Amino acid sequence: xxxxxxxxxxxxxxxxxxxxxxxxxxxxxxxxxxxxxxxxxxxxxxxxxxxxxxxxxxxxxxxxxxxxxxxxxxxxxxxxxxxxxxxxxxxxxxxxxxxxxxxxxxxxxxxxxxxxxxxxxxxxxxxxxxxxxxxxxxxxxxxxxxxxxxxxxxxxxxxxxxxxxxxxxxxxxxxxxxxxxxxxxxxxxxxxxxxxxxxxxxxxxxxxxxxxxxxxxxxxxxxxxxxxxxxxxxxxxxxxxxxxxxxxxxxxxxxxxxxxxxxxxxxxxxxxxxxxxxxxxxxxxxxxxxxxxxxxxxxxxxxxxxxxxxxxxxx
Amino acid sequence: xxxxxxxxxxxxxxxxxxxxxxxxxxxxxxxxxxxxxxxxxxxxxxxxxxxxxxxxxxxxxxxxxxxxxxxxxxxxxxxxxxxxxxxxxxxxxxxxxxxxxxxxxxxxxxxxxxxxxxxxxxxxxxxxxxxxxxxxxxxxxxxxxxxxxxxxxxxxxxxxxxxxxxxxxxxxxxxxxxxxxxxxxxxxxxxxxxxxxxxxxxxxxxxxxxxxxxxxxxxxxxxxxxxxxxxxxxxxxxxxxxxxxxxxxxxxxxxxxxxxxxxxxxxxxxxxxxxxxxxxxxxxxxxxxxxxxxxxxxxxxxxxxxxxxx
Numbered sequence: 001x002x003x004x005x006x007x008x009x010x011x012x013x014x015x016x017x018x019x020x021x022x023x024x025x026x027x028x029x030x031x032x033x034x035x036x037x038x039x040x041x042x043x044x045x046x047x048x049x050x051x052x053x054x055x056x057x058x059x060x061x062x063x064x065x066x067x068x069x070x071x072x073x074x075x076x077x078x079x080x081x082x083x084x085x086x087x088x089x090x091x092x093x094x095x096x097x098x099x100x101x102x103x104x105x106x107x108x109x110x111x112x113x114x115x116x117x118x119x120x121x122x123x124x125x126x127x128x129x130x131x132x133x134x135x136x137x138x139x140x141x142x143x144x145x146x147x148x149x150x151x152x153x154x155x156x157x158x159x160x161x162x163x164x165x166x167x168x169x170x171x172x173x174x175x176x177x178x179x180x181x182x183x184x185x186x187x188x189x190x191x192x193x194x195x196x197x198x199x200x201x202x203x204x205x206x207x208x209x210x211x212x213x214x215x216x217x218x219x220x221x222x223x224x225x226x227x228x229x230x231x232x233x234x235x236x237x238x239x240x241x242x243x244x245x246x247x248x249x250x251x252x253x254x255x256x257x258x259x260x261x262x263x264x265x266x267x268x269x270x271x272x273x274x275x276x277x278x279x280x281x282x283x284x285x286x287x288x289x290x291x292x293x294x295x296x297x298x299x300x301x302x303x304x305x306x307x308x309x310x311x312x313x314x315x
Numbered sequence: 316x317x318x319x320x321x322x323x324x325x326x327x328x329x330x331x332x333x334x335x336x337x338x339x340x341x342x343x344x345x346x347x348x349x350x351x352x353x354x355x356x357x358x359x360x361x362x363x364x365x366x367x368x369x370x371x372x373x374x375x376x377x378x379x380x381x382x383x384x385x386x387x388x389x390x391x392x393x394x395x396x397x398x399x400x401x402x403x404x405x406x407x408x409x410x411x412x413x414x415x416x417x418x419x420x421x422x423x424x425x426x427x428x429x430x431x432x433x434x435x436x437x438x439x440x441x442x443x444x445x446x447x448x449x450x451x452x453x454x455x456x457x458x459x460x461x462x463x464x465x466x467x468x469x470x471x472x473x474x475x476x477x478x479x480x481x482x483x484x485x486x487x488x489x490x491x492x493x494x495x496x497x498x499x500x501x502x503x504x505x506x507x508x509x510x511x512x513x514x515x516x517x518x519x520x521x522x523x524x525x526x527x528x529x530x531x532x533x534x535x536x537x538x539x540x541x542x543x544x545x546x547x548x549x550x551x552x553x554x555x556x557x558x559x560x561x562x563x564x565x566x567x568x569x570x571x572x573x574x575x576x577x578x579x580x581x582x583x584x585x586x587x588x589x590x591x592x593x594x595x596x597x598x599x600x601x602x603x604x605x606x607x608x609x610x611x612x613x614x615x616x617x618x619x620x621x622x623x624x625x
Contacts (some may be wrong), residue, residue, distance in 0.1 A: 044346055104379055141496055151326075151329055152333075152336075154330045154333075155329075155330055155333035155337055156334075158330060158331075158333075158561070158601045158605070159337065160560070160563025160564065160597070160600055161564075162563065162564060163563055163566070163597065163600075164341070166566075166581070166582070166585055167338070167345070167585060167593070168341065170585050170586070171344055171345045171346060197440075215445055220339070244458065245494075248460040251569060252460055255462045255567070256570065258568065271462075271463075275462075278466065278470070282328075291462060292463070293458045293459045293460070294458075295457035296459075297454065297457075300454065300457055300458055301454070304454075
């Protein structure tokens with residue numbers, strides 16, 4: 001929810017790092033900022049846990065049938081609300097119980113992963129590209145281009161994130177995954193634009209940019225070969241952390257009855273049905289909420305680990 | 316200083332107009348017709364519909380509707396009337412805003428006290444057990460979506476322990492608002508704690524800290540004045556933008572605890588296509604956001620005397 005806009009402010013300050021290659025004094029060979037970060041990351045337990053979790057989540061999203069043979073949409077009303085989880089037989093059809101239609105909660109959990117992952121990844125990709133381009137142009141050219149693009153960013157930033165997404169979603173009759181992606185990206189790009197603009201401004205006066213200019217490099221070459229690689233670090237960090245926020249936002253919109261709807265299998269849909277049956281059968285709400293929290297946690301941990309690895313001050 | 320404020324106020328005008336125009340266009344591009352909606356499935360005589368539309372000014376071109384709407388707000392503080400029941404929107408907003416304001420203020424106080432408190436503890440003990448415990452605790456809070464957190468609190472404290480009522484009553488007492496405020500402020504609390512921690516842990520190693528200790532100042536003064544004042548800028552930035560975010564983000568919390576504030580009004584206006592109510596709401600939220608961000612920037616100069624606004 002507003003979570004997403006919040007990550008921006010919380011992260012921005014810590015993230016404005018000098019992106020020049022870190023001096024590798026002790027190492028036998030000089031390493032780049034990214035090489036250095038990689039050495040640091042491999043030793044970070046948070047990074048390892050997050051990577052394993054994300055690997056499994058991606059695997060589930062791509063090949064759900066590897067994890068369960070049950071169908072997420074076929075229900076047997078005899079098993080209606082059959083609650084008590086059989087934790088002894090992990091992975092069987094009914095080990096997490098059944099929902100109101102007698103469908104396997106476990107199967108729905110597995111098949112629901114895809115929707116959440118698609119929303120998270122697609123929104124992050126769109127937002128990074130759109131916001132990144134806007135921020136890069138504003139930061140590099142300055143002057144009236146900056147004034148124009150920054151005001152445009154301010155305008156979109158002024159609308160409360162959740163409220164804007166709700167209005168956008170209401171204008172679509174059929175709410176597919178891609179409609180939700182559009183609604184979240186519509187206001188989400190402002191955060192990236194601000195981060196990218198700040199990063200580009202700190203980089204653009206570096207000596208190597210002047211050197212490239214003196215050598216007669218064109219604007220495109222300077223932007224993509226010299227500025228972009230050095231301004232990417234904070235953007236990647238914010239994007240990773242925001243990815244978790246977008247997944248959470250999708251579920252929040254579904255909870256409000258405005259996100260994905262019934263025939264689609266998603267955690268948000270199950271959570272919003274679970275909420276109605278909270279006094280009858282808690283397990284319907286419990287398991288998707290846990291999966292959702294773990295997923296968000298994994299991406300936030302990854303983002304923080306990358307940030308700590310890239311920030312020379314924290315070393 | 317005066318010139319800086321004047322320039323900032325001038326810069327606000329295009330942002331204010333742009334944001335209100337954007338939400339205006341978004342709301343009016345929604346499918347569905349609120350006027351026809353008043354008559355239900357049976358429908359009404361087209362002449363009647365046209366008459367109502369004309370009275371409400373909905374038959375004018377869009378730019379003229381926007382112009383009329385904004386001039387009414389700015390010149391007469393008139394936000395128009397609701398289509399469904401003809402109530403003045405100032406009255407509707409006047410009912411909803413105090414409730415949400417109260418909720419947001421409680422949540423804000425909660426995140427301010429506990430967020431900064433936990434952040435200071437973690438920052439001073441960086442790398443030790445207390446620090447790690449606080450980092451893991453805040454990480455968990457951040458990853459649990461607000462509505463899940465709300466239901467956990469409701470399940471535990473209302474259904475199991477019976478300490479609170481599951482829903483806020485119509486009187487909307489302050490004591491009933493505490494649990495919702497904790498849910499609303501929880502996420503920000505985690506961010507405030509982490510920001511304070513990072514900022515303090517970084518500044519602990521600064522030269523002026525060593526100087527202050529070397530001068531023989533008491534520890535309380537070194538930490539309370541030298542360290543705190545220098546570490547607060549990122550925290551204040553976050554807190555400032557959060558005031559507006561708390562009010563706009565109260566939709567979920569208000570729905571969980573059945574509070575009749577701005578959040579409920581937003582949801583209702585969206586489904587009922589009450590365009591002018593929605594635009595009015597956003598207009599006020601935008602003003603709050605713009606004013607707080609200006610105040611925050613002015614506060615920087617108080618916290619850090621090196622920052623001057625010419």
